Amino acid sequence: MKIVATVKLVPDPNSEKRIDPQTKRLDRSGAETVLNPYDEYAVEAALQLKEKLGDGTTVTVFSMAPERHKEILRKALAMGADDAVVLSDPALAGSDVWSTAAAIAAGLKKIGFDLVVCGGLSDDGSTGGTPGALAEHLGVPGLTNARHLECDGQRLTAQRETDSGYQVVATALPALVSVTMAVGEPRYASLKGIMGAKKKTLATLCLADLGSDVPAGDDGALTELVRVGPPATREKAAVVNATDGASGARAIFDFLKQRKLV
Amino acid sequence: MQHVIVFAEHANGTTRKVTFELATQARKLADELGGKAHAVVLGAGAGALAERLQAYPLDVIHVAQDDDVDNFLIDPAIDYLEAAANGIGPSVILLPNTMYGRDIAGRIAARLRAGMLADVVDIAVDGTSVRGTSPKLGGAAITTCALRDARYGVVTVRPNAFAAEPGGAAAQVVQLAKPTGKSYKMSIESNVEEASGELGLEEAPVVVAGGRGLGGPEPFQTLLKPLADALGGAVGASRAAADAGWVPYSLQIGQTGKTVSPSLYVAVGISGAIQHKVGMRSSGTIVAINKDGGAPITEFSDLVVVGDAFAIVPELTNLVRAAKA
Numbered sequence: 001m002k003i004v005a006t007v008k009l010v011p012d013p014n015s016e017k018r019i020d021p022q023t024k025r026l027d028r029s030g031a032e033t034v035l036n037p038y039d040e041y042a043v044e045a046a047l048q049l050k051e052k053l054g055d056g057t058t059v060t061v062f063s064m065a066p067e068r069h070k071e072i073l074r075k076a077l078a079m080g081a082d083d084a085v086v087l088s089d090p091a092l093a094g095s096d097v098w099s100t101a102a103a104i105a106a107g108l109k110k111i112g113f114d115l116v117v118c119g120g121l122s123d124d125g126s127t128g129g130t131p132g133a134l135a136e137h138l139g140v141p142g143l144t145n146a147r148h149l150e151c152d153g154q155r156l157t158a159q160r161e162t163d164s165g166y167q168v169v170a171t172a173l174p175a176l177v178s179v180t181m182a183v184g185e186p187r188y189a190s191l192k193g194i195m196g197a198k199k200k201t202l203a204t205l206c207l208a209d210l211g212s213d214v215p216a217g218d219d220g221a222l223t224e225l226v227r228v229g230p231p232a233t234r235e236k237a238a239v240v241n242a243t244d245g246a247s248g249a250r251a252i253f254d255f256l257k258q259r260k261l262v
Numbered sequence: 263m264q265h266v267i268v269f270a271e272h273a274n275g276t277t278r279k280v281t282f283e284l285a286t287q288a289r290k291l292a293d294e295l296g297g298k299a300h301a302v303v304l305g306a307g308a309g310a311l312a313e314r315l316q317a318y319p320l321d322v323i324h325v326a327q328d329d330d331v332d333n334f335l336i337d338p339a340i341d342y343l344e345a346a347a348n349g350i351g352p353s354v355i356l357l358p359n360t361m362y363g364r365d366i367a368g369r370i371a372a373r374l375r376a377g378m379l380a381d382v383v384d385i386a387v388d389g390t391s392v393r394g395t396s397p398k399l400g401g402a403a404i405t406t407c408a409l410r411d412a413r414y415g416v417v418t419v420r421p422n423a424f425a426a427e428p429g430g431a432a433a434q435v436v437q438l439a440k441p442t443g444k445s446y447k448m449s450i451e452s453n454v455e456e457a458s459g460e461l462g463l464e465e466a467p468v469v470v471a472g473g474r475g476l477g478g479p480e481p482f483q484t485l486l487k488p489l490a491d492a493l494g495g496a497v498g499a500s501r502a503a504a505d506a507g508w509v510p511y512s513l514q515i516g517q518t519g520k521t522v523s524p525s526l527y528v529a530v531g532i533s534g535a536i537q538h539k540v541g542m543r544s545s546g547t548i549v550a551i552n553k554d555g556g557a558p559i560t561e562f563s564d565l566v567v568v569g570d571a572f573a574i575v576p577e578l579t580n581l582v583r584a585a586k587a
Binding site for chain 1: 273274335336337340359360361362364365366367368369371372373375376377378379380381393397398399400401402403404405406407408409410412415416418447448449450451452453454455456462463468493511512517518519521525526528536537540543544547548549550551555560561562563564565566567568569570572573574575576577578580581582585586
C-alpha cells in the first residue's frame with residue numbers, strides 16, 4: 001500500500017512575524033522555512049499506519065515548494081518516510097487554493113497513491129480548504145479532521161472530530177484523509193533516522209512532467225491579493241497588582257464595566 | 263457573481279449562531295450585487311431550521327431533509343449545494359469558518375471552479391468585484407483579496423465578525439430535488455458526543471481560557487466554568503493544558519487549535535507564547551490574570567492583573583453575577 005503525506009513549507013510559526021509598514025511585505029528576518037506544523041501530524045499519522053500495516057507499505061512525502069527549500073523535506077525522511085517528491089516550478093508562484101489543489105492533484109496522480117494524508121490547515125495561509133479541494137480534484141473520498149486511523153489496506157476507518165465530539169467514519173480506498181493533532185505528537189528523528197535520510201531519494205517534478213493542462217500558479221488562480229498590511233495595534237495594557245482576590249476582581253469588573261462588557 | 267448563498271451549519275437541531283451572521287451579511291451583499299439572498303439547509307430537521315431562519319432577511323431558503331446527508335460524510339451535502347448553486351446561477355457562497363464549514367468550502371470551491379477567500383472578517387463589493395479581508399500568518403498580516411471574475415466564489419467567514427440582525431419579510435422556502443445518479447462511500451457509522459450542550463468556542467462572545475498556571479483539570483470546571491457561565495461565554499485552554507490532558511483538544515486555542523475573536527477574552531494562568539497568541543490576538547478586549555507580571559501575554563493585553571487567579575476569579579464571578587441579578 002502506498003501512503004503519500006502532503007506537506008507545505010511555511011515561515012517558522014514560532015518566530016515573531018511582522019509586516020514591514022514601509023514595504024508592506026513580510027519581514028522574514030529570522031524566520032526560517034520549516035515543515036507546516038499541522039503537516040507534521042500528517043507525516044506522523046502516515047508512519048503510524050505504515051507500522052501497523054508492516055512490510056509492503058511505503059510512505060512518500062509530497063510537497064509543492066521552491067526547489068531551494070527541498071532539503072527541508074529531509075526532516076520528514078528522518079522521521080521515517082521512505083522517499084520524498086517535491087513539485088517545483090517557477091510557474092507555480094502566485095497559486096491560490098484552486099491552482100494549488102489542481103497542481104498537487106496532478107502530481108499525486110503522477111506518482112500514484114492508495115491513501116493521501118494531509119494536515120488540516122497551513123500555518124501561513126490557513127484557508128483550510130486544500131484537503132477538500134484536493135479530494136475533489138482527485139475524485140476520491142475526503143475524510144477530514146481524523147484521528148485514530150485504522151486501515152487494512154482496503155478500507156480506512158477513523159474517528160472524525162466534530163465540535164462536540166467525534167463520528168466514526170469508514171471509507172474504501174483510494175481516499176484522502178486530513179488529520180488533527182490528536183493523532184499523536186510527531187516523532188523526533190533518531191540519529192539513525194537522520195543519517196539514513198541523507199541516502200533516501202528526494203525527487204523533483206516540474207509542471208512539464210505532469211502532463212496536466214490545468215492553468216498553474218497565478219494564471220490558474222481565481223483570487224488575487226489586493227492589499228496587505230499590519231494588524232491594528234493595541235494600546236499598552238493597564239497593569240494592576242492585586243494584593244488580594246477582592247481587589248483584583250474589582251479592578252477587572254470596573255474595567256469591563258467601563259468597556260460595557262458587563 | 264450576482265446572488266449570495268448561505269450554507270447553514272447546524273447540529274442537534276440547532277442552527278449555529280454564525281449562520282444568522284452570514285444571513286445578515288448575505289442580504290447586504292446581495293443588495294450591492296443586485297441579486298437575491300439564498301440559504302441552503304440540509305439534513306435532519308432542515309424544515310424546522312428553515313422556519314427559524316425565516317426571521318432573517320433572506321429571499322429564498324432551499325431545504326432538503328435527506329438521510330443521506332446525515333449518514334454519509336460531506337459528499338451528499340456537496341451534491342445538494344452544487345445543485346442549488348446551479349439552479350440559482352452566478353453567486354457568492356458564504357460558509358462559516360468552522361471545522362465543517364472549511365470542509366464544505368474547499369470541496370464546493372473545487373467542484374464549481376470557484377475562487378476561495380478564507381477566514382474573512384470583512385467583506386465588500388468594489389464595482390462588481392467581491393473582496394474579503396482576513397488575518398493571515400497568525401494575525402501578523404491583514405490581507406485583502408478579491409475573487410476574480412468567475413461564475414462562483416466561495417467565502418468562509420470568521421464567527422463573531424458580523425452582527426446577526428433579524429428582519430425582512432419571511433423568505434420563501436423551497437424543496438431541493440435529490441441529485442440523481444450519485445453513490446456515496448464515506449459512511450458515518452456512529453456519532454459520539456463528548457461535550458454536548460457547550461457553546462461553540464469559536465462563536466462564543468466571551469472566552470475564559472486557562473493554562474499551565476491552573477495546575478490541573480479541576481479548576482477548568484470549578485474556577486473558569488462558573489465565570490464563563492456568568493459572562494455568557496465558553497471555556498478555552500492553552501496548548502499546555504490540552505497536552506497535559508486537563509481538557510480535550512477541542513478546547514485548545516492557538517496554533518494547531520482554534521482561532522477565536524470574542525468581544526472579551528480572559529486569559530487565566532496563560533503565559534502567552536506565540537503559539538497561543540495567534541489564536542486569540544484579534545479578540546476585542548483581552549484581560550490577563552497571571553502571577554507573573556512579565557509574562558509575554560502582558561504585551562498584548564488591555565488589562566493585566568498580577569495576582570492569584572484562585573482568589574480573584576471566584577470574586578469576579580460573584581461581581582458579574584450580582585451585576586446581572
